[in-house]
Amino acid sequence: MANFRVHVLGAAIPSALAAGLAIAGGLVTPQVGGVCFGLGVLGGMLPDIDAxxxxxxxxxxxxxxxxxxxxxxxxxxxxxxxxxxxxxxxxxxxxxxxxxxxxxxxxxxHRGLVHSLPFAALVGAIVVCVAAQAFHLGPTQAWLAGLFLTGGFLVHLALDELFSVDLLGARMKRSFGTALKLGSRRQLLGTVMLYAGVIALVRFAPPVDPLVRDVTSKRTRAAIAATLARLR
Incomplete structure (x- = not known):
């Protein structure tokens, strides 16, 4: 599996780029953008709480x-x-x-249900709800916060799978397939509870429509383009 430094850098680089684009597009304030970056890095470390x-x-x-x-x-x-x-x-x-x-x-x-796609979705959904209810962020900013955490989490899982492939020996290590998984047959009850938790939290979360609208709007694309043009 990838080591701690690889996980942190692997999550930090795309999180920094995504946070910069979100700030440039006016989707988040610089303060919230910084929090989103931190959540992305945290997501890159979070799966290893089971070790x-x-x-x-x-x-x-x-x-x-x-x-x-x-x-x-x-x-x-x-x-x-x-x-x-x-x-x-x-x-x-x-x-x-x-x-x-x-x-x-x-x-x-270790490498149990915490290293799984539904757990990645669950922690992101928790952040969305907390950001909206406790910190009173709007739907777009709350969903972005959750997506950053889930995104960093997914980077961690993908790196674990990547490092499970021995390219020099052209073989798969025993750990291959233990990270990017949809659940566990050995933990069926836990898997069902994960999915149920995700569904419940998404229903409780603010609507996702504002996020989709803001991310795909011409105004956002124009703001990002203008920021990139100033940097040239």
Whole structure:
């Protein structure tokens, strides 16, 4: 399989190009474009959360733990004693860094359902809903955020499959076919739950029509063309 650096670069390069085009086309603000780029890179690391001691696992759960601690502290600091705020923040950090990471390690098998197309769709759909409901982004920006995460995720899966082919020996390695898959026969219930989750989240998400309209509009193409012309 591809190593950590290949996964990060593989997701970062297309994410940077796509974010630049989205900003140039007026689809997102520079701030949201930067977030989309970050989500694309995160997607490039995310599939390896099913590997207990991988670098992406440590980075992702460490970052999530810090974010959880900051959110809890921000929510409680006005009406709660400083000592209790600090205690709650530490508890949130430990719950994510130790509890959630341990639960994920127990639940997941490396190259299991996490390395699959429906899981890629699921995490993207989650981001769309969170971006729309929690951060009040419009449909186009919310869907782009989710697509960036899913896109980085798919790059990771494609790289894993690519590195599963031994071109010099003209043979397939045993890991071939364990990343870009539609589900698992050994985990039928989990596969069904993944698809059900994707369908439910897409129904809950904002309509996708504005994204399609904005991406395909003449105004967007003209804005991108004008930006590229200025760069020449």
């Amino acid at each position: 207990d001691n991988s670098v992406p696992t440590r980075i992702i759960f460490g970052a999530l733990a810090v974010v959880a601690a900051v959110v809890v502290a921000s929510a409680l600091h006005v009406d709660t004693a400083p000592g209790l705020v600090a205690l709650a923040a530490v508890a949130a950090f430990v719950a994510i860094r130790v509890g959630l990471r341990g639960f994920t390690a127990w639940l997941c098998v």
